Amino acid sequence: MTGDDPHSEDTATGRRMPSFGRRGFLGVAGVAGAGLVVGGAAGGAAGGAAGYSAASSESPDTAHATEPFYGTHQAGIVTYQQNSLVFAAFDVKDAVTTAQLQALLARWAAAASLLAVGKPVGPVTTRSGAPPADTGEAFDLGAHRLTVTVGFGTTLFDDRFGLSDKMPAALRPLGQLAVDTSIDPTISGGDLCVQACSEDPQVAFHAIRNFARIGRNVVTLRWLQEGFGRASATTNSQTTPRNLMGFKDGTANIKAEDPKVADAQVWVGDETDQAWMKGGSYLVTRKIRMHIEAWDSDDITDQQQIFGRYKDSGAPLTGEAEFDTLDFAKKAGDGATVINRFSHIRLAHPDNNGGAQILRRGYNYTDGIDTRTGTLAAGLFFIAFQKNAHEQFARIQNSLAQDRLNEYITPISSSLFAIPPGLSKIGDWYGKTMFGYQS
Amino acid sequence: MTGDDPHSEDTATGRRMPSFGRRGFLGVAGVAGAGLVVGGAAGGAAGGAAGYSAASSESPDTAHATEPFYGTHQAGIVTYQQNSLVFAAFDVKDAVTTAQLQALLARWAAAASLLAVGKPVGPVTTRSGAPPADTGEAFDLGAHRLTVTVGFGTTLFDDRFGLSDKMPAALRPLGQLAVDTSIDPTISGGDLCVQACSEDPQVAFHAIRNFARIGRNVVTLRWLQEGFGRASATTNSQTTPRNLMGFKDGTANIKAEDPKVADAQVWVGDETDQAWMKGGSYLVTRKIRMHIEAWDSDDITDQQQIFGRYKDSGAPLTGEAEFDTLDFAKKAGDGATVINRFSHIRLAHPDNNGGAQILRRGYNYTDGIDTRTGTLAAGLFFIAFQKNAHEQFARIQNSLAQDRLNEYITPISSSLFAIPPGLSKIGDWYGKTMFGYQS
Numbered sequence: 008m009t010g011d012d013p014h015s016e017d018t019a020t021g022r023r024m025p026s027f028g029r030r031g032f033l034g035v036a037g038v039a040g041a042g043l044v045v046g047g048a049a050g051g052a053a054g055g056a057a058g059y060s061a062a063s064s065e066s067p068d069t070a071h072a073t074e075p076f077y078g079t080h081q082a083g084i085v086t087y088q089q090n091s092l093v094f095a096a097f098d099v100k101d102a103v104t105t106a107q108l109q110a111l112l113a114r115w116a117a118a119a120s121l122l123a124v125g126k127p128v129g130p131v132t133t134r135s136g137a138p139p140a141d142t143g144e145a146f147d148l149g150a151h152r153l154t155v156t157v158g159f160g161t162t163l164f165d166d167r168f169g170l171s172d173k174m175p176a177a178l179r180p181l182g183q184l185a186v187d188t189s190i191d192p193t194i195s196g197g198d199l200c201v202q203a204c205s206e207d208p209q210v211a212f213h214a215i216r217n218f219a220r221i222g223r224n225v226v227t228l229r230w231l232q233e234g235f236g237r238a239s240a241t242t243n244s245q246t247t248p249r250n251l252m253g254f255k256d257g258t259a260n261i262k263a264e265d266p267k268v269a270d271a272q273v274w275v276g277d278e279t280d281q282a283w284m285k286g287g288s289y290l291v292t293r294k295i296r297m298h299i300e301a302w303d304s305d306d307i308t309d310q311q312q313i314f315g316r317y318k319d320s321g322a323p324l325t326g327e328a329e330f331d332t333l334d335f336a337k338k339a340g341d342g343a344t345v346i347n348r349f350s351h352i353r354l355a356h357p358d359n360n361g362g363a364q365i366l367r368r369g370y371n372y373t374d375g376i377d378t379r380t381g382t383l384a385a386g387l388f389f390i391a392f393q394k395n396a397h398e399q400f401a402r403i404q405n406s407l408a409q410d411r412l413n414e415y416i417t418p419i420s421s422s423l424f425a426i427p428p429g430l431s432k433i434g435d436w437y438g439k440t441m442f443g444y445q446s
Numbered sequence: 447m448t449g450d451d452p453h454s455e456d457t458a459t460g461r462r463m464p465s466f467g468r469r470g471f472l473g474v475a476g477v478a479g480a481g482l483v484v485g486g487a488a489g490g491a492a493g494g495a496a497g498y499s500a501a502s503s504e505s506p507d508t509a510h511a512t513e514p515f516y517g518t519h520q521a522g523i524v525t526y527q528q529n530s531l532v533f534a535a536f537d538v539k540d541a542v543t544t545a546q547l548q549a550l551l552a553r554w555a556a557a558a559s560l561l562a563v564g565k566p567v568g569p570v571t572t573r574s575g576a577p578p579a580d581t582g583e584a585f586d587l588g589a590h591r592l593t594v595t596v597g598f599g600t601t602l603f604d605d606r607f608g609l610s611d612k613m614p615a616a617l618r619p620l621g622q623l624a625v626d627t628s629i630d631p632t633i634s635g636g637d638l639c640v641q642a643c644s645e646d647p648q649v650a651f652h653a654i655r656n657f658a659r660i661g662r663n664v665v666t667l668r669w670l671q672e673g674f675g676r677a678s679a680t681t682n683s684q685t686t687p688r689n690l691m692g693f694k695d696g697t698a699n700i701k702a703e704d705p706k707v708a709d710a711q712v713w714v715g716d717e718t719d720q721a722w723m724k725g726g727s728y729l730v731t732r733k734i735r736m737h738i739e740a741w742d743s744d745d746i747t748d749q750q751q752i753f754g755r756y757k758d759s760g761a762p763l764t765g766e767a768e769f770d771t772l773d774f775a776k777k778a779g780d781g782a783t784v785i786n787r788f789s790h791i792r793l794a795h796p797d798n799n800g801g802a803q804i805l806r807r808g809y810n811y812t813d814g815i816d817t818r819t820g821t822l823a824a825g826l827f828f829i830a831f832q833k834n835a836h837e838q839f840a841r842i843q844n845s846l847a848q849d850r851l852n853e854y855i856t857p858i859s860s861s862l863f864a865i866p867p868g869l870s871k872i873g874d875w876y877g878k879t880m881f882g883y884q885s
Contacts, residue, residue, distance in 0.1 A: 143692020253582020
C-alpha cells in the first residue's frame with residue numbers, strides 16, 4: 008500500500024498547481040511510509056479554532072476559502088453549513104487486518120488535510136506511467152470551504168479489529184423507532200462514514216471519490232447520498248432555508264457559534280465511558296422521502312397547522328416573525344390551541360422532550376423519480392450531531408411519532424455513527440487513540 | 447383547470463415577496479382563464495436579447511440575476527451555462543385532449559416567465575384554504591439566472607394531437623448508434639422535456655417540481671436527472687470545466703456568443719421543412735455512465751492518449767496550452783502520430799466529421815452507487831444543441847464508435863427533442879404556431 012501513497016511526491020511546488028487561499032500552505036510532510044506514521048499537511052499548528060467557522064480566513068463565497076482542519080473537534084459539524092453534500096458509508100472488506108484498517112484511516116487523514124486547503128491528494132499527473140494519485144476533477148476548483156468528517160459505525164466494534172471493548176455505550180443501535188416501518192438496510196449504517204461538505208458540489212464529490220479510491224483494497228462503498236441544498240442553518244448569520252415542503256424548518260434548533268451551547272449539546276464530554284470519544288460527537292442520518300405530490304395537494308391551512316408555522320414568513324402561528332417565541336398555550340376562538348398539539352414545532356420543541364436539542368445539518372435531495380409510481384423521489388437527508396443520540400435525537404423522534412407530518416414523509420434510511428474528536432497535529436489520524444496509540 | 451391557475455391572484459405587491467433584481471418586474475398580466483389566452487409576465491417587451499447572456503443585467507454570482515425570457519430563441523441554450531441542472535421528461539396521459547395539452551403548454555409558458563424573474567408561479571399562501579399555487583421551496587432564493595427550456599419528443603407527433611403532419615424530418619429518431627448496447631428506454635425519450643438550469647440547484651428543482659405540479663392532470667413524469675456541476679463552457683469567458691475523468695473536455699466545441707456561429711450550428715433556419723421550428727434547435731441528451739474505478743486504475747499515459755490532451759493543463763499532446771491548435775500529423779520518435787488516431791479529440795474534431803459541430807451544455811452527475819457492484823454510479827449527462835442532430839451529433843457520435851474512451855463509458859439513456867423557438871411576447875406559448883395559431 009505504500010507504493011501509491013498520496014504523499015510520495017511533493018506537489019507543493021508543481022508549476023501547474025492552482026493558487027491557494029490566504030490561509031496558505033505550510034508544506035507537505037514527507038511520509039515515513041512504514042507503519043502508522045503518516046504525514047499530514049495544511050499547517051502544523053493546531054490553533055484554537057476547533058472547527059468553528061468564525062476562524063475561517065475568507066469569505067464563504069470565495070473559491071479558495073478554507074475551513075480549519077486541525078483542532079479539538081472535526082470540521083463539518085459546527086462549521087457554517089455549506090451548500091453541497093456528498094455522504095458515503097463504507098464497509099471494511101473481509102480479511103482486512105487491523106493494521107490495514109489503521110493505515111487507511113491514516114491515509115484518509117493525510118488526504119483530508121490536503122483537500123481542506125484545496126490541494127489534490129497527490130499529483131494528478133505522474134511521469135511514472137502509474138495511475139494518477141488524484142483523480143483530477145477538482146484540480147482547479149479551490150477548496151470552496153470543503154470539510155471532510157469521518158465516523159465509525161457500531162459494526163466496526165467487533166472482534167475483527169480488537170475494538171469490542173472500545174465501543175461507547177452511546178453508539179449502541181437506536182433500534183426500530185416508531186416511524187421506522189420502511190428503513191432499507193442497504194442504504195443504512197456501515198462500518199465507516201465520510202461526510203464531505205463544500206460550497207461546490209464537485210469538490211465534495213471529488214473528496215468522497217478519492218477516499219473510495221484510496222480505500223479500494225480495504226473498504227467497499229456501502230451507500231452514497233448527494234444533497235443539493237442546505238436544509239439547516241448552523242449559525243445565527245445564516246437564514247433558515249426551506250425544505251422541499253416549502254417551509255422554513257429547524258428555526259428553533261441550536262446554532263453552533265456559542266461554544267457553551269455546543270459543549271452542552273454537541274460535543275462528547277467527561278460523561279463518556281470511552282475516553283477516546285471526548286471532543287467527538289454522534290451523528291444521526293435519516294433519509295426522509297417526502298410524498299411531494301400528496302403534500303402539494305394539501306391545503307395551506309392544513310400545511311401550516313402541521314408545521315405550526317406560516318409558510319411564507321416562517322413565523323409561528325402565534326407570532327409575526329420567524330424567531331418570535333412560541334406560545335403553545337395560546338387559544339383560538341374555538342378553544343383549541345392556535346399551535347396544534349400534534350404540530351411539528353410543538354412535538355419537536357425541547358420543552359416537550361426534557362430539554363433535548365440537536366444540531367441539525369441536513370440537505371435536500373432528489374434521486375430522480377420513483378419508477379413504480381412516476382412520483383418525485385425527493386426529500387430531506389436529515390443530519391444531526393449531538394452528545395448522545397439516545398438522549399437527544401431518539402427522544403425527539405419518539406415524540407415526533409405523533410407528528411401529523413408523518414402522513415407525508417417516510418424515513419427510508421437511518422444510521423448512527425460515532426464521530427471521533429479532531430486531529431490535533433500532523434501525524435494524528437482518525438481513531439488513533441481508540442486503537443490505543445498516544446495522540 | 448382554471449381553478450388553480452397560477453395567475454389567479456396578483457402576487458406582485460405581496461408584503462412578503464422577495465426583492466427582485468434590477469431587471470425589474472413590469473407587472474403580472476391578468477389571466478383570461480378560458481381557452482388559450484393565458485397571460486405571461488416578466489415584462490412585455492421582447493427586446494432583442496434572444497436568450498444571449500450578454501444581455502443579462504447582473505453579475506452571474508448575484509442571487510437575483512436574471513436571464514431574458516422573451517426573445518427569438520428560448521433561453522438555456524446559448525445562455526452562459528449555469529452550474530446546476532434539473533432535467534425532466536414527461537409523457538402526456540391517456541385521453542388528454544389537444545386543448546388540454548395546449549392549455550398546459552400555455553400555463554408552463556406563464557409559469558416560466560414568472561420563474562425567470564425570481565417570482566413564484568403563484569402565491570405560496572392563500573386565504574382560500576386551497577393548496578398553495580407555488581410549492582414555496584424557492585420563495586426567498588432569487589432567480590439565480592434560472593432558465594427553463596421546453597421541447598417536444600417524436601412521440602408527441604402522432605394522431606393524438608393532430609400533429610402528424612407537423613413533425614420535422616430532423617426529429618426522426620436517431621436509432622441505435624454503434625455504442626448503444628445498454629440504452630434504458632425508461633430513462634430515454636418522452637413526449638415533452640423541460641430543462642431547468644440555475645446557479646442554485648434548489649431553484650432548478652423548484653421549477654421542474656412546479657411544472658410537474660401544474661401538469662399533474664395532463665402529464666406524468668417519465669424520468670428526471672439532476673446535474674451537479676457544469677461539464678461544458680458555452681462562452682469564451684468560462685473556463686473549460688473538468689468531467690469526472692478529471693479531464694477538460696469540449697475545449698474545441700463551439701462557443702455561443704458569436705451569433706454567426708450560433709446561426710450556422712445551433713439555430714434552425716430556412717432549411718427546415720417545418721416553419722414553426724425556425725429559430726428553434728434540436729436537443730440531444732445522453733446519460734453516459736463512467737466506469738470510474740476502472741478509469742482510476744488506468745495509467746496517466748494511457749488516459750492522456752485516450753483523450754489526446756494533457757490531464758492537468760488540458761493542452762493537446764501536440765501543444766503547451768489548452769487552446770493551442772491541434773496537430774494531428776505531428777509524429778513522435780517511433781513514427782506514430784503524437785495524437786493517437788483513436789483519441790477522443792481527433793475522432794470528435796470537425797475535420798474528421800465533415801465540419802460537424804455541436805453546442806455542448808452537459809453536466810456531471812451522480813446517482814449514488816450501483817448496488818450490484820458497489821461502484822460509483824456517476825458520469826456525464828451530455829447535452830448538445832444543434833441545427834440538425836442527424837447531421838451533427840450523430841455524425842460525430844458515429845465517428846466516436848472507434849473511441850478508446852468507450853472502454854470506460856457506457857451510454858445508458860439517449861433522447862432527441864425538438865426545441866421550438868422563443869416566446870416573443872405575453873400571450874405566446876410553447877408550440878403555438880405548431881398548432882396553427884398566429885404567433
